Amino acid sequence: MKIGFIGLGNMGGPMALNLIKAGHELAVFDLMPASVQKLTEAGAQAFASPAEVAAQDIEILVTMLPASAHVRTVYLGDNGVLSTVRPQVLLIDSSTIDPQTARDVATVAAKQGNAMLDAPVSGGTGGAQAGTLTFMVGGAEADFAKAKPILENMGKNIVYCGGTGNGQVAKIANNMLLGISMIGAAEAMNLGVSLGMDPKVLAGIINTSSGRCWSSEVYNPYPGVVETAPASRGYTGGFGADLMLKDLGLATEAAKSVKAPVTLGATAQQLYQTFSNLGHGGLDFSAIIKMIEKQG
Numbered sequence: 099m100k101i102g103f104i105g106l107g108n109m110g111g112p113m114a115l116n117l118i119k120a121g122h123e124l125a126v127f128d129l130m131p132a133s134v135q136k137l138t139e140a141g142a143q144a145f146a147s148p149a150e151v152a153a154q155d156i157e158i159l160v161t162m163l164p165a166s167a168h169v170r171t172v173y174l175g176d177n178g179v180l181s182t183v184r185p186q187v188l189l190i191d192s193s194t195i196d197p198q199t200a201r202d203v204a205t206v207a208a209k210q211g212n213a214m215l216d217a218p219v220s221g222g223t224g225g226a227q228a229g230t231l232t233f234m235v236g237g238a239e240a241d242f243a244k245a246k247p248i249l250e251n252m253g254k255n256i257v258y259c260g261g262t263g264n265g266q267v268a269k270i271a272n273n274m275l276l277g278i279s280m281i282g283a284a285e286a287m288n289l290g291v292s293l294g295m296d297p298k299v300l301a302g303i304i305n306t307s308s309g310r311c312w313s314s315e316v317y318n319p320y321p322g323v324v325e326t327a328p329a330s331r332g333y334t335g336g337f338g339a340d341l342m343l344k345d346l347g348l349a350t351e352a353a354k355s356v357k358a359p360v361t362l363g364a365t366a367q368q369l370y371q372t373f374s375n376l377g378h379g380g381l382d383f384s385a386i387i388k389m390i391e392k393q394g
Contacts, residue, residue: 099122099123099157099158099248100122100123100124100125100154100155100156100157101117101122101123101124101125101156101157101158101159101160101248102124102125102126102151102152102154102156102158102159102160102187103117103124103125103126103127103137103142103151103159103160103161103162104126104127104128104148104151104159104160104161104162104163104172104179105128105161105162105163105164105172105193106126106127106128106130106133106134106136106137106162107128107130107133107162107164108223108226109162109192109219109223109226110128110162110192111128111133111136111137111226112223112226112227113160113162113192113226113231113252114126114137114142114160115136115137115140116226116229116251116252117160117248117251117252118137118140118141118142119251120251122248122251123141123143124137124141124142124143125142125143125144125145125151125154125156126138126142126143126144126145126151127144127145127146127147127148127150127151147177148172148173148175148177148178148179149177149178149179149181149182150182151179152178152179152180152181152182152183152187153182153183155184156187157187157188158187158188158189158190158245158248159179159183159187159188159189159190160190160191160192160248161173161179161189161190161191161192161193162192162193163191163193163195164193165193165195165344166193166195166196166199168193169191169193169195169199169200169203170199170202170203173189173191173203173206173207174203174206180206180207180210180212183212185210185211185212186211186212187212188212188213188214188215188241188244188245189204189207189212189213189214189215190214190215190217190245190248190249191203191214191215191216191217192217192218192219192233193218194218194219194266194269194270194273194344194345194348195216195218195266195348196266196270196348196351196352197216197263197264197266197267197270197352198263198352198355200216200236200262200263200265200266201262201263204216204237204262204263213237213238213241214237214241214262215235215236215237215241215242215245215262215265216235216236216237216262216263216264216265216266217233217234217235217236217245217249217265218233218234218265218266218268218269219231219232219233219234219253219269220232220234220269220272220273221253222336222337223335223336225253226252229251229252229253229254230253230254230255231252231253231254231255232253232254232255232256232257233249233252233253233255233256233257233265234257234259234264234265234266234268234269234272235249235256235257235258235259235265236259236260236261236262236263236264236265236266236267236268237261237262237265238261238262239258242258266348267352269345270345270348270349270352271349273342273345273346273349274345274346274349274360274363274366276312276313276342277342277345277346277363277366277367277370277383278362278363278366279311279312279313280313280317280319280342280383280384280386281366281369281386281390282311282313283304283311283313283314283318283319284319284320284384284386284387284390285390286300286304286309286314287300287301287314287318287319287320287323287387288320288387288390288391291320297320297322297323298322298323301314301315301318301320301323301324313384317329317336317384318384319384319385319386319387320387327384328382328384328385329382329384329385329387333381333382333384333385333388334381334382335382336382336383336384337382337383338379338380338381338382338383339370339373339374339378339379339380339381339382339383339385339386340374340379340380341383342370342383343367343370343371343373343374343379346363346366346367346370347367349363349367350363350364350367369386369389370383370386372389373385373386373389376389
């Protein structure tokens, strides 16, 4: 199948490579020449704009972009996807954005004959490289069925979440909980170690007791507890604190639109904002423990 792919960064690049490995022909675009080069070396054909990618004889177009504003520009701008794409081409946006933007862009696309799915992902850069991402997909169920075989080339858990925008709803709700739980794990680990506990012993107890959670068991924020976690490599790689801050912002803004209380989510957002303001936004989000330790 010929597929368009726009956005070849830390997530989009490996996702696109996995589509090539699966035998698909790709037409690609990214603002960064080095990112484009990796794909062209793998066999993709590069184009100079989103509109040029969309104008190709493609069946599906995938985007992986940083934020809502980028999605609106890439799809709705003068040189955007919807200015040239043929009717019936299925559009899949895997960016993490607010649900309303996903719904707005999908509405415009539908008016010109293009179905659109919002399909944000979970699993980080490691999952993108390994092809083990989780996709949370919103849109019409028939369009989901068409997209699923393509998404399975990039992920292993493809979940239909309901109507347009619900993929984004699932993503921001999950990541809000992740941000909250990481702060909780960091506080618990810091408390136990400060009181004289060995961090590995403490983590072992937590992970076999009622405090067990992904943030403690798989991604423990204390250095040396989980050798594969960013905490054990100086908090490099993984999911950046500024990206967590972005997702927490999406969650709290979406909560305002439906007057849903997110007291802990808002607190987590403030803590990550402070952490970012201290100059640590590029570190993995589990590095929030460094700020908690200094407060102790």
